[in-house]
Amino acid sequence: MLRKCPICELNYIHGNETMCRVCAAERSVRRTAPAVDEVVMCSECGEKPALPGRDLCEDCLKEQKRQANLEVLADKVRADEAEDPLEEDITEPADED
Ligand SMILES: [Zn+2]
Numbered sequence: 001m002l003r004k005c006p007i008c009e010l011n012y013i014h015g016n017e018t019m020c021r022v023c024a025a026e027r028s029v030r031r032t033a034p035a036v037d038e039v040v041m042c043s044e045c046g047e048k049p050a051l052p053g054r055d056l057c058e059d060c061l062k063e064q065k066r067q068a069n070l071e072v073l074a075d076k077v078r079a080d081e082a083e084d085p086l087e088e089d090i091t092e093p094a095d096e097d
């Protein structure tokens, strides 16, 4: 025997069920859906969980840092070229692969 789902009052449920499948699915989604501060997948590679408070995984953060360093270096080089031609702590970008 069928009655209406007490939650959505749209779908019918069987006598021994407490809610329709739609509502049950919605609830389980809500229960398992991560809160904003829980595990978020890396927005860069989408394959690894991002580090807490970040939107990138460890690998991508490292890569981002590396890129940032390269950019800083590049800026430094440009700035140095514009002003002083030489500065000691400029290192060559290591083996690009
Ligand atoms: Zn329902």
Ligand SMILES: [Zn+2]
Residues within 6 Å of the ligand: 042, 043, 044, 045, 046, 047, 048, 056, 057, 058, 059, 060, 061
């Ligand atoms: Zn990543």
